[in-house]
Amino acid sequence: MAQRGPQVYIITNAIQNLVRNRGRNFMIGGIILVMIICVVTALMINNTSSGIIDDYRTRFGSEVVLSPNQEKIREEAQQNSSSGMIRMVMPQISAQDLVKFGDSDLLQKAEFSTSTNANSTDLTAANADLGPGGATRGFARGGPGGQVEESQSTQFYFRLINQFADFTNGTRELSTDYDTTTATSRYPESINEAMISADVMDASGLHLGDKITATGELTTPPNLDVESTDPSDLGSSLSDLATTEISWSLTIVGVYTDLTQTEEQLNQLRSAWADRRNEILVSLDTLLANLQEGKQGIQVSATYFLKDPMLLADFDAELRTKGLPDVWLVTTDATSYNQVVRPVEALKSISTTFVFVVLIFGAIILALLSSIAIRERKYEIGVLRAMGMKRLKVVAGLWTETLIITGVCLILGLGIGMAVAQPVTNVLYEQQLAAIETQNETSDPMQGGRPEGMGGRIQGGPAGMGMTLPGQGTTAQPLENLNISLDWRTILQLIGIALALSSVAGVIATTQITKYEPIKILSERN
Amino acid sequence: MTSALALDHVSYRYEGSTKPVLKDISATFERGSVYTIVGKSGAGKSTLLSLISGLDLPTKGEVLCGGMSLKEMDRDWYRSWKVGVIFQSFNLITNATAVQNIVLSMNISKSKVKDKKTHTYELLERMGIDRETADRKVLKLSGGEQQRVGIARALAHDPAILIADEPTGNLDRETEAEILDIFTRLAHEENRCVILVTHSRKVTSIADKIYSIQHGQLSEL
Structure with missing residues (x-):
């Protein structure tokens, strides 16, 4: 039978600890899961919105319109x-x-x-x-x-x-x-x-x-x-x-x-x-x-x-x-761009804010929970240190536990996030469309639209040497639906965020454990 | 010949205190012998124990293991490999089983034993703990059983020096005799250095050398 690596016991012990302290771990896992679901949903909306905005920016933002002033x-x-x-x-x-x-x-x-x-x-x-x-x-x-x-x-x-x-x-x-x-x-x-x-x-x-x-x-x-x-x-x-x-x-x-x-x-x-x-x-x-x-x-x-x-x-x-x-204006098709992109941009803005809020609050909650968890496990840490376990290995063990919890939550969170992202998006997007429609109705009709002055359109020009000019009278309509998808970019971002979250716990653990001396912990306990 | 453990003019004073707990103590502990340290409560027995078990360092003087100062040694390695410590309050991971406690200790000390679990069961059996009890959480074991698990854990990585603080305090007479017999065999037959801090006359009776600690001074009886 192959001999296991000398440090495998850290992982084995971490898994055993997760089972032993399942009550506390379920609570921490639950909080991480909620955070990940929120982040998955927000990131999926954010990245899909970014893709749409980039696409439209390229299409409408780069097509030049020559129009008479x-x-x-x-x-x-x-x-x-x-x-x-x-x-x-x-x-x-x-x-x-x-x-x-x-x-x-x-x-x-x-x-x-x-x-x-x-x-x-x-x-x-x-x-x-x-x-x-x-x-x-x-x-x-x-x-x-x-x-x-x-x-x-x-x-x-x-x-x-x-x-x-x-x-x-x-x-x-x-x-x-x-x-x-x-x-x-x-x-x-x-x-x-x-x-x-x-x-x-x-x-x-x-x-x-x-x-x-x-x-x-x-x-x-x-x-x-x-x-x-x-x-x-x-x-x-x-x-x-x-x-x-x-x-x-x-x-x-x-x-x-x-x-x-x-x-x-x-x-x-x-x-x-x-x-x-x-x-x-x-x-x-x-x-x-x-x-x-x-x-x-x-x-x-x-x-x-x-x-x-x-x-x-x-x-x-x-x-x-x-x-x-x-007398010629050189512009891009801002009307089409705004028509399509504004609601998506608004949604992106909401999702970005949401991600930041969730991450900031999540990190604070996780830091507090980690701190409490480490205090609760102070005696265990003292015993491990008294047995000669190095500080870094104690930290590695605690970090492994958090990583396992985060990993499980990441998988569950991805699944649940994928399921809820589309309905959430639909609700938010409909709200954005309605808000922008209301805004358009109450605003000056000349704003954001194409001026229809004397002379009307020159599209087609005279029958002779002529030209057609792009962007005159946009037909671009806002997207009816925003189809959310999970791409590799989102998955990688999530893994990064999950690692960052578990790092918060790891840093807290490292900071606290560095301060603990086994003799003090054990004498306090005794 | 280099002694297994030596105290060289060791003094210790707690942080913020002006009065030293231990004053200029010197002693040697050889392999193949059982030593007992006796003294009243607050005499400095536990402090001395924490110094020789590598949990703390003296404020003056040196604790030497194999001629090398603990100050110059990786004390984590010293604790995990060179000494086995049996604490008065056992210091076991309470929500883990007896077996898990011992296997973890063997893993920390990088024990070369291939089948650690079987070895642990055998060790616990020698201490009077059967398999069923061995697989129970420490929290569900009696004081005596926990003490035996603590002893088994100290012996698990086969240390050259065994240090124990009131090792038989929670044991019945029969088990106490068995354990003391084990300590004697470990010293005399397996050439280990066994240092026991105790109040018990029975424990003192197996000692090859008895030290008394009084007013921070160590003296041989």
Whole structure:
């Protein structure tokens, strides 16, 4: 039989002591158990809340929003008006600038979505009998509502876009039906490579590797007289639009199948242009290759994501040096962030306070109990010391007892804490939601919300060179439920706390036992 | 030859007291002999016992074990290994069983005995404690039984020096005789040094040397 280690008796004796003094140990264990349940619950809420807050901080705190400063635009319009009539012109950011702004070391990434209308004599559109659509020329004319006027001009069958997210979100899929021994269907990787739908491929009788030509139009926006109140001025301006034809020579490298349109939806289409199957997928560079300074026709929208939400001020300064006018505000989506995160933050705050209160009171109670327990066991300690047991071993024995109690309580506490954490969270979270809802109802509607001034949203911009701006009009809603989970971080924190708690007992024991001399203890007793 | 235990001009004064309890005591205790120390209550017997058992240190002079001062020795080791002490009030862990008390003592002294429990039962049996009693909590044992457990515990780690304070105070005559016989055998047959502090004439009768303590002075009778 293997000989047990020389110090194993400390553990054996500790276990025997736990059984011998079970009444007292049940009381200490009960207090530790209650503390651990409270801490487990609070930590689970705290860590889950932290995770949610971090996630939302990354998402809403780092997505940059460029929005026009309505007040400043109004002020400038008032200053420029000599007749007393105010006509506000919504500012625009050129596609070139949007691309330029995206080239920053402060950004984690810049996502561009580009598209333009096109025709091609090499292609036969799906639903071609519906005819073309999607007039492109137009521009924003100022005034309340940011009215957009369009001219009657070239109609298109196709759109060139760089929308590849559809393949990951399952609305399009790569078709391999057209693969040959020499060519395999793939996504466009280089400039002037294109991907078309299987329907257009079939209707046009094309093969992978075939070249096609697509043509589009760029327009030069007229110089509007913002002071004019005569509607005929607008008409004359529209007729003044100068167009420039642009073209792409594209190689078909891939074929896709559209998975979104049902038969019923297809029957409701009013033009071939509106049919998703007539979208030609190309790279961003392919679309930007035909971008021309001061001309509209290729829609570019940009979304910028900062590496860290704290870099907002630096990014703002950088955009100003790159030419972003003062009428543009550079912000993060604070509304969405606050909408979702505020109740969670409140809950986190409650749980943090709770953890601290429980730990402070718990530590005090445990220290008192340990002190009392050591006093009660003074005689036993005196006997052990008289038998030659070293102080440290006596402390180790007492510490082992506390560790065993804490360990058992930790296991039980984890189980019970996991069971009660979710219901407790639900109650607290509902209270937070209700409190914040009440607060929102009684507060100024402009605060924390998106200002809806004159001119309204500029999302979509004019039909021409335009952009969509993220964060305009948040749809973010507070979480309905906070799903609590126990992760390794929480478990490790709990083990740390449990060790800290038993250390409190250990330190008390060490301090007191150091003061005890066996001769004094035994003579007092005798 | 180095004596098992020696007192070299030992004096002791309690903290805060000006009057010494023990005054310049010198004596030697050899292996193979039984010593008894007699004296009236308050004469300093228990103080002397605490010094030779390593629970306290003299304010002056030295207690020497094998020629080495206890001041220079690890006194925990001395108490756990070199001496076995039988206290007048037994000093047992009351909510533990007799066996647990003795096994724990053997563990503290790092006894090499492989089967400590069996050894303990045998030891207790020699002291007149059967297995059933051995497995009972000390609190449930009579004074005599507790005394026997105390003696067994002192002998458990096979010490060279055995020190006892009124070792037979709670024993009946028959057991007292048995225990005294054990002490005699431990000294004479197993070559141990046995020091007994007592009032009992019967205990004194087995002594090879009798010391009397009076007014803090030790003298041989």
